[in-house]
Amino acid sequence: MAAGPDDLKALADRAVAEIAACADDAALEAARIRYLGRKDGEVTQATKQIATLPGKDKPAYGAAVNEAKARIEAALESRGDALHSASIDTSLRESIDLTLPPRPLRIGRLHPVSAAIRDVSRIFGSMGFETIEGPEIETDYYNFEALNIPPGHPAREKWDTLWVSNPLGDDPKMPLLGRTHTSPMQIRVMEQRKPPIRVVVPGRCYRYEATDAIRESVFFQYEGLAIDEKLTMADLKGVLYSFARQYFGSQHNVRFRPDYFPFTEPSAEIAFSCVICEGKDPHCHTCGGDGWIEAAGCGMVHPEVLRRVGYDPERYQGFAFGGGLERLAMVKTGAPDIRMLYQNDLRFLESF
């Protein structure tokens, strides 16, 4: 005998009571499946029986099924809500010691030299200087001759050179060397482009030199070159002043004093005001007490250099500058010894 509407009411009563007693989400889900499950739920089964009923009984039975289903769904929802808010209440009463250490996670960092290269590119970039790069293994021509330093020139002693031998055969007409400065890129850029030119060139350089706390035989430099028809020493000073303010802070300044490079005339040495003592400590290790950190060389591009790349020095003029990247990073961060940058002790690198 088929079940009647009364059976469905009893089924719903039983289900509602059971649902109200569910202690957690899992029990609630089990109850839902028991009554409303798509395959074997009791209400689902009851629904399937509608088809077997005589026509006259169908409406009443159908209504009873719908009502039972609605009551059970409402009970499920209400119990669900109650369980959810109870669990929130429980969770809110909980307190965890957040001073416990976190899950171990590796933190990656850029090497300070890479970071300094980016700073240099970004800051000079903001003044219209395009960052370019060039070969580290160079020819004597670009490293010296084209920069107005012919063979035997006394100024060569300023750049003690590491000479490079090619295992595929040395070409006596093109001796190779580790570029002693980034300045060869002045020539390469001017050979390839026409004024106006504004470029900055970061890169690795090499010198035959004993290493100490401030000197390395393998090191990085940044080079700047700007050529057009009206650039002056005052523009050069302005660009470097602007750099110092952005890199070290707005209170910083630059000082120029005469210096000598065969590829600039007039030439200057650039000093930045001391970041560490700001000129207040007569025993400062960073600046030696005079408040200035000698950081780079610069000057107006020598007319001979312009002539060599086919520029008319009567029409074009401009400036170049070049300095040690490590020096910038060391001064800014207080790193005491250039060699530490390349020993790659992670305890040191992680301190940046």
Place this chain on the structure above:
Amino acid sequence: MLIRVPLSWLREYVDVTIPVDDLAHRLHMAGTEAKGIERKAWDNIWVGRVAELVKHPDAERLWLATVDYGEGRRKRVVTGATNLRAGAIVAFGDVGAQYIDGHTGERAVMKPKDMRGIKSEGMVMSEKELGVGEDHDGILLLDDKLPVGAALSEVYAETVLMLELQPNRPDCLGIVGIAREVAALLSGKLREPGGEPLGKDTPKALDVRIEDAVACPRFAAARLDNIKIGPSPDWMQKRLIAAGMRPISNVVDITNYVMLELGQPLHAYDLREVKGGTLVARQARAGEHLRTLDGVDRALPPGTLVIADEERGLGIAGIMGGEDSEIRPNTTTVALECASFDPRSIGPTSTKLGLRGSSGSAAARRFSWQLSPDLVPLALARAIQLLREHAGARYAGTVDRYPHPRPAVDVRIPFAKFARHLGMEVTRDEAIDALKRLGFAVTQAGDALVARPPAVRTDIAIPEDLVEEVARIVGYDRLPIHLPDGPLPLVEAHPLEEFRERMRDALVGLGLQETVSYSLIDPQWLGRLTADGSCIAPEPLRIQNPTTPAQSAARPTLRASVLDTARRNLRHRAGVGIFEIAPVYLPREHALPEERWTAAIVLAGHAHPDSWLGSARDTDLWDMKAVIHGVLTKLRTGDGGEVKPGAPGLHPGRSERRGSGERDVVSWGQLDPRVADLWELPAASFIAELDIAALLAGVAPPRVSPPPRYPAATRDLAIVLDEATPYAAADEAIRAAGKALVESVTLLDVYRGPQAGEGRKSFAVRLVLRSPDSTLTDAEVDRAVKRIEGRLLHQLGATIRA
């Protein structure tokens, strides 16, 4: 070049009207770099007189000296010095005096001490103890005329400016040159040292001949008779010592003195040893040898200029004299050589002979710069004057060969050019005044000036040189700050550099620390990258003159560098995750080497440390694959290309090498454990190398698609395959069969065991299927899964487990 300028010596040529610290600063800011000021800290050191000298009662070799040091002060000193005598004037160090220990060279402070039962209450001091010389054999005996009781620093000390010169300023190699700078800065008057003009007399039995007028543009020699060799005067010795030279004898000291004064080296020969009476400047002959003053027999390389007589070489021109013709105690007739040499000859020869820089002679260092030939007669006249005064010399004439005299340099500059280059106004008067103060002869010609530099300045040739001269006297501080306002150039794209920096960021983002190591490495490292020592990279470029063997090859691979970094860090930590991005240097024939940007990654040791949330775990292959997959996915590169067999230096069964053609693009895996042992690395060491430019070439442009609009269907499959079939084959088959419907394939489990069967394995994978156009029906999903199962069966012989 660092030179020492004793202040008292400088004052002989110019009035110094400001304190020495200010003077150093002014010079520094005008281009003569001041490295420091040397002052003697001679507190508690006095001029003393040995009032009494008796033998120590209990010691054979010791003396008791009672020293009077003024105002009735007397102390008794025990000394072993043998050159003391009663009445000698000495430097007396009282208790508390600082001195340099004669044996150890260390700084020390005088304390009273007991010597064989007698207390010594001070010390009589040697040159070395005072720090004015090297002599420690005897006590320094001072000039009898010094006032007893005076502080030694007041009567004997010398303040010395330490100046670093630039090679364009050979005129400053002489103290007179520095004085010229000082006179310009202080608007003072320069007092140049004298010496009568040489006159026209030519000497008997002495001539000079130039055989190479390029290497030796000017050659002069004076004959001096009646020489009496002896010590030079005390004041001269003191100045030489203060300037850093050792007094030898009057003739040698005078040549050195004139060199320090004017910058021009001279050389004195014993004329008896000049065979034929002619000094010849000529190129060394093939195979020629010469024994130099330092007693070394030297083979003369081609291109060496020698000074010879008619029979043999007497010295290496401008670099070092020969032993044969040096001044001896019985020398009476001197040929005094004064010449100009081409720095392009002297410099390279010094280098070839190993006599460059600080190991070279003072003369060679000076001749490596472009000294003015006009110094020759000045220096010769000055030396003759001093030899007459201090060596009893009788001047017997000079011969001076100067076949192609240097023309005077007149440089014309329009006044407007100063402002055009400097970006600041310089008045006509200022410009003229600055140049005149520097000793230039200046004339005004309309809107320009014409300046003739002092004869000793060889660095002035073009108008820009005058711009600098004027600017440095006016002061670089006056340069205004201005930003360029000209046209800006077009900027080029730099895809490689941009891609490389994004890779750097990606690796940092994955938690790896960037390292930067020397690009020059020990070539022996390259033999330690494979178990059998074979190379993983081409033969490297070598440094011909390395500073150390550890930096004698330009690295053709980053692997050795990063392994070394890992090894050193693993001494003090349990795990590393590092990377380096740098070019490797690959030789090319008749061209600059290729500088190929490469990334190298090392994961080794612990992946993470012990913690309260879990214990430590060793790094494994999947950590490394995660990094590589992460960076390649992030940068949207391909996977590196075809798989190539075997990755040298890596574990043969736990590594992968991909690339195209000859070029490896991505290599990664576990380090060959035998190689790990060579580098003292743990077995859990993993390395990857990426060819950055090659990866960039494989970057696909982003294919942006909106998020899916229709729901996905998920199906799990268990695929049983032969052990030899790689997972990638299954993944590929699934995607190929499922076509565009397969959104993702996730491997959930790998099972080996009875249910898979012998020699088989089971991959549990989850497929997510989705159509971009509609909600997939169950039937569509079933059809797709059937296709996939069929493909797995036919292509890979897979069975599908329920």
